[in-house]
Amino acid sequence: ARNELELVEDELVLQGVCKACLEQLMEVSQEYIWQHQRFNLTLSTASTETEPRHLKGTVRFGDNVLDEWLVVSMLLKLTKQFPHL
16 A cells, blocks of 8 residues: 555655646647637546546537547647656
8 A cells, every 4th residue: 555655645646747737839830720618638537546647628519620639639749748648
């Protein structure tokens, strides 16, 4: 079992990764006009045995598949920049 200090350290690392990812996403999509809702990346709210804390992305793109493809492109860029994701 992990001790409290390890859990806090993991949380801080995950928060840092989320912040770095958001900064990268803003660079890519800063001037992009989203149809409904811009892509948002957050930390999951809880950790369980079957679902550990993780980054979670959401977007509402409606009929505009360009929004969807931009999200795919951004996620590919993030996984190349942060291979541990």
